[in-house]
Amino acid sequence: MILVLETSGSFPSVGVIDLHGNELYYFQLLEKQSHAEQLATMVDEAKKFVESSGGVLLAVAVNEGPGSYTGLRIGSSLAKGLCFALGIPLISVPGMLGTGQWFMQKNDDLLGVWVMLDARRDEVYGLFVSNDTSIETQPKAMILPQDFPLGDDLSKVGFVGDCSEKVIRLLQLSDVESVEQAFISVKHLYSLVKEAFAANIFSDLAYFEPFYLKEFQAGVSKKFSIS
Amino acid sequence: MPTNTQPIPHSIILGIESSCDDTAAAVFENGKILANITATQKVHEQYGGVVPELASRAHQSNIIPVVSEALNKAGKTIQDIDAIAVTQGPGLLGSLQVGFQFAKGLALGANIPFVGVNHLQAHISALFIETPNLQLPMIALLVSGGHTQLVWVESVDSMEIIGTTIDDAAGEAFDKAAKLLGLGYPGGPLIDKYAAQGNAKAYDFPDSQTAPLDFSFSGIKTSLLYFLRKEIDKNPNFVADEIANICASYQHQVVNILMKRLKKAIEKHKPGSIGLAGGVSANSELRKAFILMGEKFKLNSHIPSFEFCTDNAAMIAMAGHFLLNAGIQSTMDAAPFSKNNSHNFQTRTP
Numbered sequence: 028m029i030l031v032l033e034t035s036g037s038f039p040s041v042g043v044i045d046l047h048g049n050e051l052y053y054f055q056l057l058e059k060q061s062h063a064e065q066l067a068t069m070v071d072e073a074k075k076f077v078e079s080s081g082g083v084l085l086a087v088a089v090n091e092g093p094g095s096y097t098g099l100r101i102g103s104s105l106a107k108g109l110c111f112a113l114g115i116p117l118i119s120v121p122g123m124l125g126t127g128q129w130f131m132q133k134n135d136d137l138l139g140v141w142v143m144l145d146a147r148r149d150e151v152y153g154l155f156v157s158n159d160t161s162i163e164t165q166p167k168a169m170i171l172p173q174d175f176p177l178g179d180d181l182s183k184v185g186f187v188g189d190c191s192e193k194v195i196r197l198l199q200l201s202d203v204e205s206v207e208q209a210f211i212s213v214k215h216l217y218s219l220v221k222e223a224f225a226a227n228i229f230s231d232l233a234y235f236e237p238f239y240l241k242e243f244q245a246g247v248s249k250k251f252s253i254s
Numbered sequence: 255m256p257t258n259t260q261p262i263p264h265s266i267i268l269g270i271e272s273s274c275d276d277t278a279a280a281v282f283e284n285g286k287i288l289a290n291i292t293a294t295q296k297v298h299e300q301y302g303g304v305v306p307e308l309a310s311r312a313h314q315s316n317i318i319p320v321v322s323e324a325l326n327k328a329g330k331t332i333q334d335i336d337a338i339a340v341t342q343g344p345g346l347l348g349s350l351q352v353g354f355q356f357a358k359g360l361a362l363g364a365n366i367p368f369v370g371v372n373h374l375q376a377h378i379s380a381l382f383i384e385t386p387n388l389q390l391p392m393i394a395l396l397v398s399g400g401h402t403q404l405v406w407v408e409s410v411d412s413m414e415i416i417g418t419t420i421d422d423a424a425g426e427a428f429d430k431a432a433k434l435l436g437l438g439y440p441g442g443p444l445i446d447k448y449a450a451q452g453n454a455k456a457y458d459f460p461d462s463q464t465a466p467l468d469f470s471f472s473g474i475k476t477s478l479l480y481f482l483r484k485e486i487d488k489n490p491n492f493v494a495d496e497i498a499n500i501c502a503s504y505q506h507q508v509v510n511i512l513m514k515r516l517k518k519a520i521e522k523h524k525p526g527s528i529g530l531a532g533g534v535s536a537n538s539e540l541r542k543a544f545i546l547m548g549e550k551f552k553l554n555s556h557i558p559s560f561e562f563c564t565d566n567a568a569m570i571a572m573a574g575h576f577l578l579n580a581g582i583q584s585t586m587d588a589a590p591f592s593k594n595n596s597h598n599f600q601t602r603t604p
Binding site: 065111112239 | 301305307308310311314315317318319321322332348351352353354355356357358359360361362363364433434479482483486586587588589590
C-alpha cells in the first residue's frame, strides 16, 4: 500500500492506494488552513487503517508543488519523518499535472485544460495540460490578465482549480467550454503515484525540497543604516 | 495539547531543534548527551540577518542528514529511540514547522511518543546538562539573538520569566551594531574581538528607562546609529579609525544593561545560584561580569559549555527528558507557536 498526502491547497487530504492505484482509504478535511494541527492526526488514522487491514506501507507520496509554501513544507516534512522511521521511499509527483489529467479524463472532448491555483491577488500558478500527452508544459507563475496567452483559441479548452472563477473574471472570458472550481485533492495524484512506484522513481529522501516554482528574492534591509 | 501520561524514565530521547537558522539533533540517554549535532545555515550571511523563508527551505534539506549524523554518532538507530523532544516555539514559524512536522512523522513511523518543548525553557534546561545538581532556586539570565530574559527557576519543571526585553534582544543589539559598522553577520563575536583591543570608556551609550527587571536595547542601537552619522560627517574614516573603541564602549554598555537588571533581580529574589544561558553567553566581557556578579553575592554562577549555549538540540532533549519524566507528552494535533504568550513557561499540564 502507498500513503498519499496532498497539502498544497487549502484543504489537506490523505489517501491510501494499492499498487494498481485503487483507492482503499480517503479523508479530506473541510477546514481551511488546518494542516499544522490536523495532518498528523489524519496520517495517524490512515496508518491505523493500513495496520487494521493487514497491509504494509511500501512508500509515502506527496504533491511536490507548486502551491502553498507552508502547506507543502508541512506535508513534505511529515512525510520525510515517516519515511525515515519506516525505512521506506518517498515519492513526489506534480499535483497540478495530476489535477489536469483528472479533469481531462472526465472531459475527453476538450483539447486541453488550464489548471489554475490561487497565488493571491491577481497572481496564479497556471499549467496547461493538453489531451495530446506528447505535449508537456511546465507550471508558470502568472499575473492575470497580462501573462495569459489570450490570443489562443479557447473554444475547446477547460479551466479547473481553486481559483477558476477568479481567472474567468480577470480574463473576462465568456465562452469557455468547461469551468470547474475544484480544490486539489489527493485523488488527483493516485495515477501519477502508481506510475512512479511501478517505475521505481523515488525522491532523494534526505535532500528533497518542495517545488516552490518562484525563486525566493530576499533583499538586504536598508532601514537601519548609516547612510 | 499536552497530555499527562505515565512517566518515561531512563529513556533514550532524540532532540530536534529548528526554531531559527540552526538545524540540530541530539541523542540523550540516562542523563548523558551521546551526540549533539548542529548545522548552521550560511545562506543568511549575505543578508546581514536571518531570512525566514530561506531558513525554512534550508531546514528541509538539513533535517535528515543532521538526525542521521546524531544517531550514528550515538551508535543508535531510530528503532532504539524511546521518545522524541522537539522545539515547539517560540521561533520562526516556517522553520519550526519543518522540525515539528518531521518529529511528528518520526513519532508516527516509529510508534513512539513525542513532546513539544518551549525553546526558552530548553535554554535554561541546558544549565542542567553539565551540572545536574544546581542550587535551586536559581535566577537564569537568558541572552540570545532572539531573547533576553531573567528567569526564576524554582525546579526543572517550574520556571517563571521575571524580566524580559520590551523591544530588541541583546544579541540583536550586537548584530545590528555589527551591521552598522560593516562587520558582517553574526556580529556578536566580531564586536567582542574588536572590543578586546579598545577602551570601554571612550564613548558613552545610554541605558533606557524600563521596569526594574525589564530590558530595552532599541535605544542604545539607535543611539549608535546617530552617533556614527554625526562622527562620520566630521571624519569619513571614523569607523575604521575608531572601530576598537566603538566596539569596546558599545559592548560595555550592553553588558552593563544586563548586569544592572541581574543585580536587581538577585537583591529582590535572593536565589541559591545564578545561571547564564543563550548564545550571547559566549561574549567574553559578559562571562567575566557574570562571574564577578556571582562572587559579589557569594553565589555559584553557572555557564554551560558553548555548544550548549547557542541553539542546539541537546538542550531540547534535556528539557524533553524533564517533561517526559513528569508524564507530559504532546498529541498529534499539537502545532508550533511563534511567540511566547505567557510569562510562565508551558511546562505544567493546563
